[in-house]
Amino acid sequence: MARKPLTKPRKHASQQRSRVTVDALIEATARILVKDGFDKASTNRIAEKAGVSVGSLYQYFPSKEALVAAVVKRHGEELMQVVRETLAEVTALPMEQAVRRLVLAAIEAHRIDPELHRVLAEQIPRTGGTEESALLGGETYALFRGYLDAHRDEFRPMDLGLATFVCVTSIEALTHTAVVHHADRLSDEAFGALVDETTLLIVRYLQ
Amino acid sequence: MARKPLTKPRKHASQQRSRVTVDALIEATARILVKDGFDKASTNRIAEKAGVSVGSLYQYFPSKEALVAAVVKRHGEELMQVVRETLAEVTALPMEQAVRRLVLAAIEAHRIDPELHRVLAEQIPRTGGTEESALLGGETYALFRGYLDAHRDEFRPMDLGLATFVCVTSIEALTHTAVVHHADRLSDEAFGALVDETTLLIVRYLQ
Amino acid sequence: MARKPLTKPRKHASQQRSRVTVDALIEATARILVKDGFDKASTNRIAEKAGVSVGSLYQYFPSKEALVAAVVKRHGEELMQVVRETLAEVTALPMEQAVRRLVLAAIEAHRIDPELHRVLAEQIPRTGGTEESALLGGETYALFRGYLDAHRDEFRPMDLGLATFVCVTSIEALTHTAVVHHADRLSDEAFGALVDETTLLIVRYLQ
Amino acid sequence: MARKPLTKPRKHASQQRSRVTVDALIEATARILVKDGFDKASTNRIAEKAGVSVGSLYQYFPSKEALVAAVVKRHGEELMQVVRETLAEVTALPMEQAVRRLVLAAIEAHRIDPELHRVLAEQIPRTGGTEESALLGGETYALFRGYLDAHRDEFRPMDLGLATFVCVTSIEALTHTAVVHHADRLSDEAFGALVDETTLLIVRYLQ
DNA sequence: CATGAATGAGGGTTCATTCAT
DNA sequence: CATGAATGAACCCTCATTCAT
Known part of the structure; x- marks a missing residue:
């Protein structure tokens, strides 16, 4: 519900797995942004394309904006x-x-x-x-x-x-x-x- | 059934009353676009700010896009x-x-x-x-x-x-x-x- | 963009929780259909009667028609x-x-x-x-x-x-x-x- | 706003003009019912097809249901x-x-x-x-x-x-x-x- | 940590009906 | 009587975000 506009990544992704996930998310976001535009780029779709769950997405990025900011x-x-x-x-x-x-x-x-x-x-x-x-x-x-x-x-x-x-x-x-x-x-x-x-x-x- | 994104105004607003309404809608859209940005500009809010009902908005513009196009x-x-x-x-x-x-x-x-x-x-x-x-x-x-x-x-x-x-x-x-x-x-x-x-x-x- | 009237359920509801939800939705739809008729049966009301949110309804059924088709x-x-x-x-x-x-x-x-x-x-x-x-x-x-x-x-x-x-x-x-x-x-x-x-x-x- | 389900025609259409208008409305309703089905048959479209204004439609029929009942x-x-x-x-x-x-x-x-x-x-x-x-x-x-x-x-x-x-x-x-x-x-x-x-x-x- | 089902506010849009002209 | 602009409740549906598992 709450929709705070945080913009910084949540953690520094020190671990290897994390790094991979984060990259996948950023890349997926970029690809979907290109294909569908900002409005149609939903976090669920991004997560899916990145091969992770929405939950994981929010583990690394506090909001959609943060994700886009990373891109x-x-x-x-x-x-x-x-x-x-x-x-x-x-x-x-x-x-x-x-x-x-x-x-x-x-x-x-x-x-x-x-x-x-x-x-x-x-x-x-x-x-x-x-x-x-x-x-x-x-x-x-x-x-x-x-x-x-x-x-x-x-x-x-x-x-x-x-x-x-x-x-x-x-x-x-x-x-x-x-x-x-x-x-x-x-x-x-x-x-x-x-x-x-x-x-x-x-x-x-x-x- | 396909739903094409119409972009042309719906009627040419020849009458006086119409003209005023149409102008109010375009102006309201411009103002809200400026204040809230495209994504947050909702047709209901635009109509409200223009002092008309959503129904009237759709009487003159077939879609949100058409409204923005007019702006x-x-x-x-x-x-x-x-x-x-x-x-x-x-x-x-x-x-x-x-x-x-x-x-x-x-x-x-x-x-x-x-x-x-x-x-x-x-x-x-x-x-x-x-x-x-x-x-x-x-x-x-x-x-x-x-x-x-x-x-x-x-x-x-x-x-x-x-x-x-x-x-x-x-x-x-x-x-x-x-x-x-x-x-x-x-x-x-x-x-x-x-x-x-x-x-x-x-x-x-x-x- | 065309929007085809899908009629197939969205996921096969293999899990237990899902199955329950899906059944509740179908049953609620049936009951509301009986009480109010097709036209007055709104997805929001169906969801409410089924005890789930509209969102969940659309997680399992891509459209109102699909729900009715299931009934x-x-x-x-x-x-x-x-x-x-x-x-x-x-x-x-x-x-x-x-x-x-x-x-x-x-x-x-x-x-x-x-x-x-x-x-x-x-x-x-x-x-x-x-x-x-x-x-x-x-x-x-x-x-x-x-x-x-x-x-x-x-x-x-x-x-x-x-x-x-x-x-x-x-x-x-x-x-x-x-x-x-x-x-x-x-x-x-x-x-x-x-x-x-x-x-x-x-x-x-x-x- | 109000949506009372009246079902009887409003007047007996004694005059000639009235009779013609009423017939046109019934016929238009029938045609639209056939072409678009009940849900898509809107009073505005019916009136248009009948060549009269919505206002006139409501002069002769108190509700959409009455119109359909007449058909x-x-x-x-x-x-x-x-x-x-x-x-x-x-x-x-x-x-x-x-x-x-x-x-x-x-x-x-x-x-x-x-x-x-x-x-x-x-x-x-x-x-x-x-x-x-x-x-x-x-x-x-x-x-x-x-x-x-x-x-x-x-x-x-x-x-x-x-x-x-x-x-x-x-x-x-x-x-x-x-x-x-x-x-x-x-x-x-x-x-x-x-x-x-x-x-x-x-x-x-x-x- | 990961998952994904669940949430529900809110968005765009329609349409029966009214009423000032 | 006729007109048609105006109304606004209600509808279907999406999506960012949360949280129990």
Whole structure:
């Protein structure tokens, strides 16, 4: 009956069995979210698909929201993995190449699980406070800003925070829209062209 | 017996009384969407807030979805109003001024009802096929592309379709994110700076 | 999305607790059907009378129809029990005695639960295809025809199928009408007379 | 709101316009009953099909039940018309011919509107008290009994009431089942054979 | 810990009936 | 009298959550 909106996992799943169960639940949730959407994703179905009982589900997650939050977190971490690695590789590169690599990384990130990305981006009742699309964690901003800061002398003088916002938001939007909404209609060349243009957009903006 | 999810209003509400009721329902839906989110917006509550009975609600809208679709449509038309007017005014202007005006218009459009805009953008189960956020109707693309086409000689040679996509998507994302997610944290100067930067982004890209 | 009217029970209720619940639900449905008729029999009321929650009801039956179908099935099986047993006992008997026993069996069958029989016969939206009043399953025809076939030499030459139809339909109608509609007005002697007459009707017809 | 179960027409529809409206309503009800069944027959739809407003419907009939009762009454009268005429014609005929004519009349009566007959017989919540299927009014019994009485010397001695019950019920059941449930599967010869058999059944019984 | 039967509030929707126009 | 917008009780059904086993 009571329906408290807890959002944190219940336990840290130290044991092996637990870990497996938790993963199965998160994965099942992701799959059902993709197939049926948030509203139709019922905890009973999730538990069933995960091969455990509803009771077990509630052993590890205090609420449906917590489960979804875990999916968001997991997917977000996969995204950040890509972003982090790319930004590390890119530090030494000249600007244009760096930007191009970043754009490619953004596309790659969106392609990890485009369907899931879409559902999470579109129909998850934002659960936290300010959340930057939740999937893009402030870390991306920090990393990118770090890059800009390190290469400050290659650019025109600018407000770093603002420039970061402009670049990150644009790249995110362009790659997201392309991958998530137009992937089927876009040929490889078209994607290539998009990368060129996006790179151009950012490079000219920063110069 | 199949039950198709109708999305069209049930009657055209030609009479006065009807018109008022329909408007009240759409408005109530918008308000409740904002306050409670899509999932918690129940038809009974909407009807109550609109000051009519559920029965009346279903006299004018065949389903909850149709009601929400009407809200999307109404809001979308308000947005398009702004976009259309601005693009008309702007045709004769030199590029930089034109772009600046467009960016301002985009902000203005997002400020019509930012809370509602956010809910519609984020948690409305996309109802149609491809829909570009549904709020941005293909018309925006067409209009902007028309502008680019008319001013082609002021720009570098480019793929018009692609350039339109890049510009529209970027402007949308930047203004949307700023207004919808950071409005409270942004001073007027900050907004001014954002307009400057966005304009710069687009202008340099097109030149 | 289409929503097919399921008619099969949801799970086979193998466990003890389940079995009890399922029986309670079927019994409650039967009782409410008798008291209020089909239209007024609501799932909530049925659940309440069965002493379980609506949720439980839907755990075992996917729809109201399925529940009613279960009642029909249960009652039909009780009827067939009587019919089957009687026809087995009767094979060796001379015709008149056999027919008399059959008529008595028909009355007995209708008396199992006359009120329920009436509602089922009268107001249950026929759920299957051709359904012979659904309560009388084709089996009765087959059994009776078997009897006629085995005793063929005692009768006049005739179309077995047609004769079966005539006999079964007549006996059913006479006993049904008597028990279901006139039980209160009929004395025991009157019933005795009815049995005599019905037997006479059939015997003379077959000779 | 209030839902009183009145059953009598509201006015006698003396005026011409009224008569037409009332007929249209009854006819519309019959058609919708056939097409959608009792549960799906809504007063709004009936009114629409009849080409009048719901308001007008309630001007002439105090409730949905009254409307259905009127349909039952009208159909019942059409049946009785046939029965009455036939029994009048038949008085002078020798028994076998008389019975054969009666059986044919019963078939004819069921063929007036078999679909409607079926719905009325099967799914109309019996609205009155004892009602003999309501469609068969006691008059049939009286008329048939009259015939038996008049020809008493041609038959064996018998309880007239009981014999009437047996004959009327059997003929009704056989013709009803044949026409309403097997009409499509029965050839003309099959119907002929059925008439022969039914006649035989009754004649032998009475002799 | 796991299980899954049980719960019941609440959701979307329909429809007989009324009543202001 | 006719109209049809409005009403709202009631219906069927779902699903997050609990708890006895």
